[in-house]
Amino acid sequence: MKKLTFGVPEKNVPTKFCDGLNYTETAVSYPTDKIEFYENSRGCCLRFPLGKDEHVYGGGLQTVLFDLVGKKLTLRTNADCEVKTGDSHAPVPFLVSTAGYGIYIDTARYAEIYIGSSPLLLHEVGKTDDSLGTSTDELYNNEGAGGNISVQIPSAKGVDVYIFEGKTITDIVAEYNRFSGGGCDVPEWGLMPFFRMYVEYRDSEVLEKARSFIDKKLPIGVIGLEPGWHSHAYSCTFKWRTETLYPDYEKMLKELFGMGYHLNLWEHCFVHPDCDFYRDILPYCGDYRVFGGAVPDFADENAVKIFSEHHRDKLISLGIDGFKLDECDGSDFTGSWSFPNMAAFPSGLDGEQYHSLLGTLYARTLLRALEGKPTMSLIRSAGALAAPYPFVLYSDLSDFSEYIRALCNSGFSGLLWTPEVRYSFGADEYVRRLQTAVFSVMCNMNGWNDPRIPWENHGCENEVRELLNERVKLIPMLKKAFMRYRTEGVAPARALVSDYTNDAETYKTDDEYLLGDSLLVAPIAPGEKGREVYLPEGNWIDYHTRERVRCGRFEVETANIPVFEKAGD
Ligand code: GAL
Numbered sequence: 001m002k003k004l005t006f007g008v009p010e011k012n013v014p015t016k017f018c019d020g021l022n023y024t025e026t027a028v029s030y031p032t033d034k035i036e037f038y039e040n041s042r043g044c045c046l047r048f049p050l051g052k053d054e055h056v057y058g059g060g061l062q063t064v065l066f067d068l069v070g071k072k073l074t075l076r077t078n079a080d081c082e083v084k085t086g087d088s089h090a091p092v093p094f095l096v097s098t099a100g101y102g103i104y105i106d107t108a109r110y111a112e113i114y115i116g117s118s119p120l121l122l123h124e125v126g127k128t129d130d131s132l133g134t135s136t137d138e139l140y141n142n143e144g145a146g147g148n149i150s151v152q153i154p155s156a157k158g159v160d161v162y163i164f165e166g167k168t169i170t171d172i173v174a175e176y177n178r179f180s181g182g183g184c185d186v187p188e189w190g191l192m193p194f195f196r197m198y199v200e201y202r203d204s205e206v207l208e209k210a211r212s213f214i215d216k217k218l219p220i221g222v223i224g225l226e227p228g229w230h231s232h233a234y235s236c237t238f239k240w241r242t243e244t245l246y247p248d249y250e251k252m253l254k255e256l257f258g259m260g261y262h263l264n265l266w267e268h269c270f271v272h273p274d275c276d277f278y279r280d281i282l283p284y285c286g287d288y289r290v291f292g293g294a295v296p297d298f299a300d301e302n303a304v305k306i307f308s309e310h311h312r313d314k315l316i317s318l319g320i321d322g323f324k325l326d327e328c329d330g331s332d333f334t335g336s337w338s339f340p341n342m343a344a345f346p347s348g349l350d351g352e353q354y355h356s357l358l359g360t361l362y363a364r365t366l367l368r369a370l371e372g373k374p375t376m377s378l379i380r381s382a383g384a385l386a387a388p389y390p391f392v393l394y395s396d397l398s399d400f401s402e403y404i405r406a407l408c409n410s411g412f413s414g415l416l417w418t419p420e421v422r423y424s425f426g427a428d429e430y431v432r433r434l435q436t437a438v439f440s441v442m443c444n445m446n447g448w449n450d451p452r453i454p455w456e457n458h459g460c461e462n463e464v465r466e467l468l469n470e471r472v473k474l475i476p477m478l479k480k481a482f483m484r485y486r487t488e489g490v491a492p493a494r495a496l497v498s499d500y501t502n503d504a505e506t507y508k509t510d511d512e513y514l515l516g517d518s519l520l521v522a523p524i525a526p527g528e529k530g531r532e533v534y535l536p537e538g539n540w541i542d543y544h545t546r547e548r549v550r551c552g553r554f555e556v557e558t559a560n561i562p563v564f565e566k567a568g569d
């Protein structure tokens with residue numbers, strides 16, 4: 001890896017907040033002399049060469065984009081990322097190319113990136129116009145445009161850029177992950193199925209459901225409580241709703257722990273005036289409210305101390321070992337409910353920078369509170385250099401193909417993603433979605449908005465039991481994959497192109513993915529009976545039947561989820 005400094009970089013950048021940063025300079029074959037840098041009235045710009053045959057991926061948890069060539073991305077943090085703009089719960093200024101390199105741009109700004117899609121500069125036209133087609137198709141098709149990757153970084157007068165290299169995309173991303181301190185390790189219980197309870201259940205209902213899971217032999221390991229546990233949520237008090245739903249929460253927790261469950265609590269970071277530490281944290285908050293609450297500045301040590309000590313003393317001390325950190329993204333498409341980009345924070349960050357950094361700074365604050373207690377938690381936003389955080393991303397969006405694409409994309413950027421199961425229209429949808437959740441890094445069933453237990457409601461308890469048992473069987477393999485993430489930086493879930501970077505058939509494949517060392521998963525969408533599967537060259541066996549399967553393209557029809565295992569030679 002190699003660091004290059006252009007102009008005068010800003011102070012508040014992701015590397016500043018990365019505790020385990022691990023930079024070891026090595027020689028790179030990337031033509032660094034071909035990178036152009038200049039300042040303009042909007043900030044500063046970079047231009048990197050882009051070859052005609054290259055395919056480029058990454059940019060964070062993209063849900064609607066995959067191969068980025070021919071695209072323009074604005075890396076803006078956004079919960080409603082349904083358009084092809086680069087908006088994401090977890091945008092990351094890191095790109096990887098099939099040509100053997102990755103580029104990390106160390107900025108917390110909403111960088112605009114044109115990947116082979118920027119118009120040519122006036123002086124360049126003469127150089128390349130012989131390759132410009134004139135048919136409508138050619139004129140409208142930017143893909144394979146070659147030329148360059150152009151980046152505009154707003155406000156900044158300079159930036160550090162890091163170049164990573166490797167034979168495959170998996171190797172390149174692994175180097176980026178090691179640079180951020182290595183992937184996270186997770187406890188085995190965190191790989192067990194999660195069930196998040198209906199938001200308005202009271203203590204006795206939570207206990208009754210938890211007991212029924214055991215009676216029905218449904219191997220659920222983690223119970224999640226949603227906003228209803230706070231005396232006030234939106235914004236949060238971080239104290240129990242003792243007057244109505246949880247009069248004796250300590251007793252409830254004891255019973256749940258006694259049954260062997262782990263407990264995960266929902267929250268966001270916006271602090272309600274009734275919160276016990278509200279007055280203490282106020283001086284270390286931004287100048288705008290969100291949901292009526294104050295926004296702690298987690299780049300300021302004082303805010304981190306107050307927030308994390310409350311969590312440690314009042315929640316973790318009770319035995320809680322996981323959190324779901326919600327709403328730390330914000331939205332630009334639904335009337336904007338978070339702090340604006342013009343917000344100012346005591347540490348000197350502005351709203352734009354804080355949106356890019358909040359997810360990882362929030363996770364870091366909760367890890368401080370946990371004081372080394374292992375966790376597998378959830379979060380709705382992350383950013384650059386997030387691999388060391390055992391926090392898995394999720395979304396309110398629910399399109400099935402977007403969930404699989406997000407799974408593929410997560411592995412390009414040091415992120416973890418759960419294709420969680422929420423409300424479904426029937427048994428078929430619930431089971432199809434659960435199949436994918438089972439074969440992913442976190443198996444999360446989120447029942448927060450429906451008082452009915454989904455498998456009882458849909459009449460599919462047997463299928464659900466079978467799938468959850470399948471999940472439990474996978475845990476040793478997943479644990480190994482996380483060990484590899486920790487030590488080598490290899491992402492536990494990856495797109496096919498990540499391992500098979502020389503196989504052009506994988507360049508557009510965003511509906512199948514690799515899990516751990518040897519599984520290839522090809523989910524079937526709800527409502528479908530089958531699908532086409534592509535297996536790259538090698539020896540494969542059907543995971544369920546153990547029969548040998550030929551590589552290449554073929555049709556599969558099954559009620560199960562198609563999973564294939566790479567066999568030795
Ligand atoms: C959403 C979150 C859901 C659920 C809900 C509770 O923001 O994505 O999973 O937690 O809040 O209000």
